[in-house]
Amino acid sequence: MGRCSRSGFIFLFAMLLSNHVLAADITLLKFAVKQVAPGKLELKMQFDAPPPTPTAFVLKAPDRVLIDLWGVENGTQEKKFPIHKESLRSLELVQVKGRLRVVANLNRLTNYSTYAQGNALFIELDENEVISEPQEIVAAAQPPASAPAKVAVPEKMATITNEPLPERTRVQGIDFERAQNGIGRVKIQLSNDRAGIEVIEEGHNVLVNLTGAVLSDQLNKRLDVQDFATPVMFIDAFSQGQNAGILIKPGAMPYRFKSYQVGRELIVDVWPKKSNRASASSQAQLAKRAKQRFTGEKIDLNFQNVSIRSVLQIIAEVAQKNLVVDDSVSGNITLRLLNVPWDQALDLVMKTRGLDKRLVGNVLLIAPAAKLAERERIELEGRKQIEDLSPIETEFIQINYRKSSEMKARLEEASLITERGFVLADDATNVLMIRETARQLTVIANTLKKFDIAVSQIMIEAKLVTASSDISKDLGVRWGVGYNDGRYIVGGGGSGTIGLPGGTGAVTAPLTVDLGVTAQSAIRLGYISSNGLQLSTEISALHTTGKAEIVSQPKIITTNGKPAKIESGQELPYVVVSDGTPTIAFKNVVLSLEVVPQITPGDQISLELKLTQDSIGAVLPNGEVSINKNFLETSVVVKDGDTIVLGGVYKNETTDTVAKTPLLGDLPLIGALFRQSKKKELKNELLIFITPKLIRESLRAN
Numbered sequence: 001m002g003r004c005s006r007s008g009f010i011f012l013f014a015m016l017l018s019n020h021v022l023a024a025d026i027t028l029l030k031f032a033v034k035q036v037a038p039g040k041l042e043l044k045m046q047f048d049a050p051p052p053t054p055t056a057f058v059l060k061a062p063d064r065v066l067i068d069l070w071g072v073e074n075g076t077q078e079k080k081f082p083i084h085k086e087s088l089r090s091l092e093l094v095q096v097k098g099r100l101r102v103v104a105n106l107n108r109l110t111n112y113s114t115y116a117q118g119n120a121l122f123i124e125l126d127e128n129e130v131i132s133e134p135q136e137i138v139a140a141a142q143p144p145a146s147a148p149a150k151v152a153v154p155e156k157m158a159t160i161t162n163e164p165l166p167e168r169t170r171v172q173g174i175d176f177e178r179a180q181n182g183i184g185r186v187k188i189q190l191s192n193d194r195a196g197i198e199v200i201e202e203g204h205n206v207l208v209n210l211t212g213a214v215l216s217d218q219l220n221k222r223l224d225v226q227d228f229a230t231p232v233m234f235i236d237a238f239s240q241g242q243n244a245g246i247l248i249k250p251g252a253m254p255y256r257f258k259s260y261q262v263g264r265e266l267i268v269d270v271w272p273k274k275s276n277r278a279s280a281s282s283q284a285q286l287a288k289r290a291k292q293r294f295t296g297e298k299i300d301l302n303f304q305n306v307s308i309r310s311v312l313q314i315i316a317e318v319a320q321k322n323l324v325v326d327d328s329v330s331g332n333i334t335l336r337l338l339n340v341p342w343d344q345a346l347d348l349v350m351k352t353r354g355l356d357k358r359l360v361g362n363v364l365l366i367a368p369a370a371k372l373a374e375r376e377r378i379e380l381e382g383r384k385q386i387e388d389l390s391p392i393e394t395e396f397i398q399i400n401y402r403k404s405s406e407m408k409a410r411l412e413e414a415s416l417i418t419e420r421g422f423v424l425a426d427d428a429t430n431v432l433m434i435r436e437t438a439r440q441l442t443v444i445a446n447t448l449k450k451f452d453i454a455v456s457q458i459m460i461e462a463k464l465v466t467a468s469s470d471i472s473k474d475l476g477v478r479w480g481v482g483y484n485d486g487r488y489i490v491g492g493g494g495s496g497t498i499g500l501p502g503g504t505g506a507v508t509a510p511l512t513v514d515l516g517v518t519a520q521s522a523i524r525l526g527y528i529s530s531n532g533l534q535l536s537t538e539i540s541a542l543h544t545t546g547k548a549e550i551v552s553q554p555k556i557i558t559t560n561g562k563p564a565k566i567e568s569g570q571e572l573p574y575v576v577v578s579d580g581t582p583t584i585a586f587k588n589v590v591l592s593l594e595v596v597p598q599i600t601p602g603d604q605i606s607l608e609l610k611l612t613q614d615s616i617g618a619v620l621p622n623g624e625v626s627i628n629k630n631f632l633e634t635s636v637v638v639k640d641g642d643t644i645v646l647g648g649v650y651k652n653e654t655t656d657t658v659a660k661t662p663l664l665g666d667l668p669l670i671g672a673l674f675r676q677s678k679k680k681e682l683k684n685e686l687l688i689f690i691t692p693k694l695i696r697e698s699l700r701a702n
Contacts, residue, residue, distance in 0.1 A: 026052065027075040028100060033083060033091065036124075041088060043123040045102070047072070051121040054114065055310060063106040067114075067123070072100040088125060169195035169213040171244055174237055176225045181271065184230030186248055188266040197266060197304050199259040199336050206248040206257050206268060215244035231255040231270050261305075261334030262352050296341035308333045311349055316364055318342045326367035329355065390437040392420060397432045397445065401454050404430045410451055416444050456560045456694060458597045458605060463689040464552040464613055464630075468682070552613060554593045557695070567592035569614060574624055589614040589627055597692060603640040605692045609633065611646075613686075630686055643691040651684040 030046040045051070055068040074093050081091040087110040092103040104123075111126040173189040188208065196211030215237060223235040236247040248257075254273040259266065299318050303311060308331055316323035319342050333352065337345050350356060356369035367375075399407050404425040417423055421436035434444060558564035569590025576585045594610040610633045617626035638644050660666070660675030667674070 026072045029075050041125040045121045047119045063109050065104040067102040068099050070099045074100055171215045178228040178230050183269050183271040184232035186268040190264045193264050208246040210244040213244040215239045231272050259336045294341035294344035296343035298339050299342050301337045304334045305332045315342050315346050321364040324365045392435050394435050395441050399430045399452050404432050459557045459693045460595050461555045461691045462593050465687045468684045552591050560599050563596045565594045604637055606637045608635050638692050640694045643689055646688045653682040655680040
């Protein structure tokens with residue numbers, strides 16, 4: 001009897017014989033569905049002979065149970081039965097490839113059991129629902145009038161699960177090891193592969209039921225495996241009547257498990273749901289598995305000792321692929337896979353038997369991996385022999401956008417020229433002469449089309465803006481005094497000669513305070529006494545403001561990925577003395593732009609930039625000239641036609657100067673009449689703008 005677990009998920013446990021019943025004269029006469037007890041449905045199939053052993057499996061999304069009856073024909077006139085129960089929606093009868101398939105379309109996963117009685121096969125569904133009015137749906141066959149079908153129902157009931165085996169299976173050993181990624185692996189060695197095996201989750205434990213198996217007294221004990229650092233803590237082996245059981249007890253952490261049988265060895269893997277302390281090797285394995293994504297329809301497979309060819313056929317039907325299996329693929333397999341994609345289930349089945357697959361169109365070919373590799377090797381050698389016997393042809397190919405010698409190097413680097421062929425490049429005509437087989441010439445021509453294309457060009461425009469602001473404020477007082485008695489003049493107040501008409505002498509020394517400024521306008525006050533004494537005062541102020549903007553705008557065009565440089569300026573001579581011998585050397589005072597553009601997807605342009613702006617600076621006391629330098633080096637990504645500000649240099653210089661007459665200039669209040677103040681403020685700012693533009697083919701043509 002196959003029965004699902006108490007958690008509500010279907011655990012299909014099908015006992016399959018080595019050979020299916022393939023009789024062609026078994027006919028389904030009647031199909032009935034009725035409620036036999038509260039919450040239980042009974043599906044009864046009546047045949048004209050004892051039914052064959054069914055093969056069943058589960059599919060999800062939508063949930064359904066599929067039961068295959070080999071060698072059975074549908075003798076009813078109906079193919080679909082609407083049921084409309086809580087768990088069972090409808091039933092379908094499908095005749096495919098020598099068997100009758102019964103499809104139970106479920107509303108939710110439910111418990112079920114199967115058994116045979118005479119010429120009838122019964123399937124009971126426990127839907128956990130009380131229905132007040134039992135219903136029965138019957139579809140009867142239309143037998144021929146001359147030969148009505150007779151159905152004999154013996155009194156004795158015969159189940160199809162766990163039939164007596166001629167030799168009891170013995171448990172020969174129980175082993176445990178820690179596999180990769182913290183997996184706890186329980187290995188159970190059996191004397192043969194005919195034991196009835198059921199692996200279920202019971203509470204927080206994993207229970208392995210071995211129907212009809214014998215467990216020796218030496219193995220009837222507990223294994224403590226806590227030191228292996230896996231989810232498994234203990235393994236208890238015990239005998240229960242004519243059967244044996246193994247209870248795997250994990251710790252408190254959440255876990256997952258799977259079981260599979262390889263020959264006489266049953267393997268149960270238990271691993272944690274999440275591992276926060278994965279080692280470097282385990283992380284590499286996880287990354288490798290992440291790349292291999294399984295996207296097939298999810299399927300449940302729970303088979304015991306079933307033919308591997310039958311499992312492959314079930315998977316191919318779910319995948320809707322045509323299947324070709326090599327004759328050497330044989331043997332039985334036991335597996336329990338719940339809610340896994342069909343391609344992952346296929347991968348696991350192939351790994352257990354050393355098989356491999358090839359998908360050609362919609363045909364799935366499965367054979368031993370070594371046999372497939374050998375077959376492909378033979379095919380490759382055959383193709384190589386054909387190529388070796390193929391005639392050599394000559395073809396001339398015109399290169400349009402690259403140099404022919406460059407294309408020749410590309411072909412040789414890619415190993416596209418065989419031992420029998422050769423290539424000749426003529427840069428004068430930009431033509432390649434190639435001697436190769438017709439097949440290889442096609443490959444070479446397609447490759448050259450990918451490389452011989454117009455390279456995109458890019459114009460890079462740089463704009464350097466230097467803005468300066470100069471503000472100067474001067475304030476001063478100039479005093480003058482003089483005496484004139486008709487013969488001499490004594491005076492001061494500035495440099496120069498002061499004289500009066502008719503004078504007999506002059507004094508040119510500045511005898512008074514001169515703290516004025518060279519202003520275009522001033523206020524002057526004077527006093528002349530009757531005895532010739534003269535007194536003058538000049539108060540002057542100066543406020544000057546200057547602004548300047550210097551713009552440098554270099555432009556350059558280059559191809560994608562190629563470096564380009566533009567430079568403009570002058571060479572400044574200077575004297576270099578070496579061993580007492582003066583020589584003239586030159587310094588470059590230039591504006592230069594170096595750029596390497598690279599076009600990225602989405603019309604983005606990656607730029608590697610070097611920008612230099614030099615200017616002549618101040619003259620040093622020794623006569624040499626200093627050089628002011630502005631330099632920028634960066635890498636940026638800009639969209640086609642957009643402008644980006646790469647950087648700015650801001651400089652603010654303030655100078656305060658005070659000139660005064662000693663003592664008098666320090667006097668309070670009136671001291672301002674004997675001193676001069678000068679304040680100068682210089683602001684300088686440099687901004688750099690970059691604008692790349694793609695040169696389109698249409699613009700280039702215009």
